[in-house]
Amino acid sequence: MPEEKKSDVFKVRPSALIFEEGFNPREEYGNMEAFTAEIRAGGVKDPLTGYRKGEFIVVKSGHRRTLAAKAVEKEGVDIWVPVLLEPQRYNPENRVLDLLTDNGGLPFTPWEQAKVIQRLVNFGWSDETIAERSGKSLVYVRNLQLLLSAPEKAIALVRKKRVSATLVINLMKEGKIEELLTMAANKELPPLNPDLQLFGQPEPVEKSGRITQSDIKPNSWKIFKKWAPTVAEDKLSPEGQERLAFLKKIQAGEVTEKDYRKFIR
Numbered sequence: 472m473p474e475e476k477k478s479d480v481f482k483v484r485p486s487a488l489i490f491e492e493g494f495n496p497r498e499e500y501g502n503m504e505a506f507t508a509e510i511r512a513g514g515v516k517d518p519l520t521g522y523r524k525g526e527f528i529v530v531k532s533g534h535r536r537t538l539a540a541k542a543v544e545k546e547g548v549d550i551w552v553p554v555l556l557e558p559q560r561y562n563p564e565n566r567v568l569d570l571l572t573d574n575g576g577l578p579f580t581p582w583e584q585a586k587v588i589q590r591l592v593n594f595g596w597s598d599e600t601i602a603e604r605s606g607k608s609l610v611y612v613r614n615l616q617l618l619l620s621a622p623e624k625a626i627a628l629v630r631k632k633r634v635s636a637t638l639v640i641n642l643m644k645e646g647k648i649e650e651l652l653t654m655a656a657n658k659e660l661p662p663l664n665p666d667l668q669l670f671g672q673p674e675p676v677e678k679s680g681r682i683t684q685s686d687i688k689p690n691s692w693k694i695f696k697k698w699a700p701t702v703a704e705d706k707l708s709p710e711g712q713e714r715l716a717f718l719k720k721i722q723a724g725e726v727t728e729k730d731y732r733k734f735i736r
Contacts, residue, residue: 480518481528482551485540488519489527495534496570496583498630503539510539511548517575518553522561528554531566532573564594571605581636582629585615592616608716617643624652633660 519533530537540552557566570579570587579587591601598616602609618626621639625648628634634651642648654660 481554481556483528483554485537485544485550485552487527488521488530488537488541488552488554489524490534490537491529494531494566496579496586497534497577498583499577499580500535500538501577503535506535507539507542510536510550511543511546514550515540515552518555520555520557520569520573522557522566528556531557531569533576535576564591564596567591567594568604571607581615581618581640582626585618585636588612588615589619606717608712611712611716614640614712621648622652624655628655628660633663635663 515536517533517536519530519536521528521530521533523529536552540550543550557569567587567590571584588601596604598609598612601607602612605612618629618636618640621629621643625634625639625642628651629636629639633655639648639651642651651660
């Protein structure tokens, strides 16, 4: 059995950690070389989550940390990985839901999240149930399903980072997705713009009481109160819609601004 330390949080060797094939929706791993250097220097600080399978622990959240730790272990470095085990009798549906609610590392892209939502749909979950259980807005969930229904060539453009998911979603709503495919075929795609954040990209403003580009900060509740009521929700990216829904909960007194700061980390 792989070596294991026991305490309030289990600590195991990287060799004790395994992956369930097809579970992790991640396609974007970021700069793993730099991330591995961080793990090599300081170890794994935040616990992974997972469940036991025989002598091993199947990783549910923390695939990047696991890969980095395994790379460091191969170098002969003495490294332990903290792990939190999921509750007993945890069902597969909740395990998939956790991909949306328990990702403490590099955020999933809209496409990666869309794949998770499709799995929940395959379990028979309604859009409303997914939104309620995940804490995301209904518009957010439906926009990602719209992304899933885009032509394969459009999805490929998103996955290759040639266009943003937001652009594809908006063109699907407008019935103009074929125009994008024509532009791609003619090698006339517009410059890539990243998926918009909560407040999008405001127009240049005059001194008229509206806020400036430098004022737009996703963690600013004061900015939200001043400007968000004018936001067209269907023009926001999926991430933006999620933040807007959370901020509205603050406005309604359901959560606090402190909760929101934790939410955006």
